[in-house]
Amino acid sequence: MSSQVYTRDEVAKHNSVDETWIIIDHRVYDVTDFLDAHPGGAVVLNQVAGKDATQAFYNLHRQEVLTKYESMCIGTIEGEKPEVVVVGPGELSTVPYAEPLWLRPEFRNPYYKESHRRLQKAMRKFVDTYITPEAQQKEMDGTYISQELIDRMAEANILAMRLGPGKHLKGRKLLGGVVEPEEFDYFHDLVVAQEMSRSNARGFQDGNLAGMVISLTAVQEWLNNVPLRNQLNEECLSGKKKICLAISEAFAGSDVAGIRTTAEKTPDGQHYIINGTKKWITNGMFADYFVTACRTKKGFSVILVPRGEGVETSHIKTSYSPCAGTAFVEYNNVKVPVSYLMGEEDQGFKVIMSNFNHERFGMCCGSIRKARTIVEECLKWSNQRMIFGKRLIDQPVIRQKLAKMMSHVEANQAWLESLAYQMNQLSYKDQNKLMGGPLALLKSFATRSAHEIADDAVNIFGGRGITQTGMGRIIEMYNRTYKFDAILGGAEEVLADLGVRQALKFMPKAML
Numbered sequence: 194m195s196s197q198v199y200t201r202d203e204v205a206k207h208n209s210v211d212e213t214w215i216i217i218d219h220r221v222y223d224v225t226d227f228l229d230a231h232p233g234g235a236v237v238l239n240q241v242a243g244k245d246a247t248q249a250f251y252n253l254h255r256q257e258v259l260t261k262y263e264s265m266c267i268g269t270i271e272g273e274k275p276e277v278v279v280v281g282p283g284e285l286s287t288v289p290y291a292e293p294l295w296l297r298p299e300f301r302n303p304y305y306k307e308s309h310r311r312l313q314k315a316m317r318k319f320v321d322t323y324i325t326p327e328a329q330q331k332e333m334d335g336t337y338i339s340q341e342l343i344d345r346m347a348e349a350n351i352l353a354m355r356l357g358p359g360k361h362l363k364g365r366k367l368l369g370g371v372v373e374p375e376e377f378d379y380f381h382d383l384v385v386a387q388e389m390s391r392s393n394a395r396g397f398q399d400g401n402l403a404g405m406v407i408s409l410t411a412v413q414e415w416l417n418n419v420p421l422r423n424q425l426n427e428e429c430l431s432g433k434k435k436i437c438l439a440i441s442e443a444f445a446g447s448d449v450a451g452i453r454t455t456a457e458k459t460p461d462g463q464h465y466i467i468n469g470t471k472k473w474i475t476n477g478m479f480a481d482y483f484v485t486a487c488r489t490k491k492g493f494s495v496i497l498v499p500r501g502e503g504v505e506t507s508h509i510k511t512s513y514s515p516c517a518g519t520a521f522v523e524y525n526n527v528k529v530p531v532s533y534l535m536g537e538e539d540q541g542f543k544v545i546m547s548n549f550n551h552e553r554f555g556m557c558c559g560s561i562r563k564a565r566t567i568v569e570e571c572l573k574w575s576n577q578r579m580i581f582g583k584r585l586i587d588q589p590v591i592r593q594k595l596a597k598m599m600s601h602v603e604a605n606q607a608w609l610e611s612l613a614y615q616m617n618q619l620s621y622k623d624q625n626k627l628m629g630g631p632l633a634l635l636k637s638f639a640t641r642s643a644h645e646i647a648d649d650a651v652n653i654f655g656g657r658g659i660t661q662t663g664m665g666r667i668i669e670m671y672n673r674t675y676k677f678d679a680i681l682g683g684a685e686e687v688l689a690d691l692g693v694r695q696a697l698k699f700m701p702k703a704m705l
């Protein structure tokens with residue numbers, strides 16, 4: 194930025210179409226050559242030529258617009274300092290409720306140690322620097338994640354961390370060594386998931402190898418073929434190959450028991466022949482492996498299927514970006530060795546159910562973090578938006594909406610942290626027994642909160658809340674995509690019901 198200093202009187206002289214200067218936040222911008230390119234038109238800029246346009250600007254634009262057009266800034270106003278806070282890559286927001294309580298310097302928290310804080314800092318920087326710029330671009334153009342970003346995440350072992358705590362982290366240097374593999378717990382897991390979802394691109398968030406996060410966990414836990422398991426771990430965590438989870442079908446979504454894809458053993462007992470279809474398979478378009486739920490003789494089983502002869506994928510157009518690679522998958526006489534079975538034959542339900550816990554935990558982390566971003570957006574907007582001669586936030590009805598949003602987000606984060614604490618204390622086996630119900634209830638509640646929050650946020654932003662560019666673009670995307678979390682990994686009502694049914698398992702067998 195230029196170090197030139199001007200007085201307000203000097204700026205006032207540049208008030209024609211030939212020389213249009215304006216002041217925004219004590220900085221001087223020469224917008225003469227920008228007049229015709231301005232998306233809001235030349236007229237509005239002419240109207241404020243030579244004047245201070247700070248309030249008009251922040252009433253209509255996001256701060257990032259100024260950052261993008263910084264080259265038009267020709268200096269500052271003598272004796273004045275910029276007041277607008279620009280949050281740099283890796284930095285925390287200073288807006289109240291924009292960060293969870295544990296990240297606010299004035300509060301204490303019993304769950305997080307120094308390693309969680311180091312990880313949070315490093316993750317935020319990584320996300321702001323590498324993930325968000327690509328996420329924003331891919332969200333718009335609909336193309337798949339770049340190999341360059343995958344390689345970068347693999348090198349920092351972010352891909353490995355996204356699977357949660359476990360043996361797969363052993364010997365790895367996590368984000369330059371900010372946390373030791375042995376101490377990586379469910380709060381580190383939570384930090385990674387929440388920071389990743391800050392890129393504000395819901396389609397890309399899933400396109401960013403979400404399929405791996407929900408399927409490689411099952412491979413690690415249930416694939417009995419050890420050399421194959423190790424091979425997949427190496428291939429997927431190094432970013433060379435991609436894997437996805439293929440359970441839902443046109444015939445069966447959350448009703449896992451209703452699937453129709455079949456796996457029949459060949460007469461020599463050496464192979465399965467798989468036939469059927471799968472629908473809404475995240476990353477299916479670019480996956481090399483499909484962790485597939487199939488009907489077998491006496492129940493159903495989960496089988497690893499590599500892409501190959503007989504496997505066809507086609508794209509499903511959903512309401513979020515095609516960059517998620519959502520696929521319809523067809524298996525036509527696909528032959529796989531019996532050693533690709535995961536867990537035991539006909540016992541696939543166990544595999545799927547236990548795998549769901551980590552999937553739903555991750556989804557809760559993301560969903561709750563995204564809702565927090567919406568609170569931040571609404572607070573910022575209602576504080577700077579002038580309407581009927583006042584700030585929007587001066588209207589009691591707006592404060593009521595904000596109060597509700599903040600309460601939902603804080604309550605959900607506190608619940609999430611209390612479940613992460615329980616997961617840290619429990620073995621994988623006990624998690625399967627005890628955490629299915631609470632996680633199902635939290636996910637169901639968090640997505641109901643998202644529904645309420647999206648509804649209020651759009652009303653607060655008005656027309657901008659339904660516009661894909663400008664001030665309301667994050668609200669528009671949230672309102673268009675929050676439903677994904679309410680459907681993927683188990684529909685809201687099914688999960689609420691599961692929570693109650695799991696609770697009933699622990700009801701004392703007595704009249705009380």
Ligand code: HEM
Nearest residue numbers: 222232233237241246249250253254255258262662663664
């Ligand atoms: C350096 C100065 C400015 C730059 C770089 C700039 C840039 C932009 C951009 C990129 C947009 C598209 C929407 C968005 O992405 O937010 C926009 C829209 C607009 N701008 Fe500006 N602008 C500037 C100053 C101003 C000023 C001073 C005014 C009013 C006095 C203004 C009025 C508008 C209006 C009315 C729109 C349409 C907004 C809407 O549809 O909600 N702009 N501007």
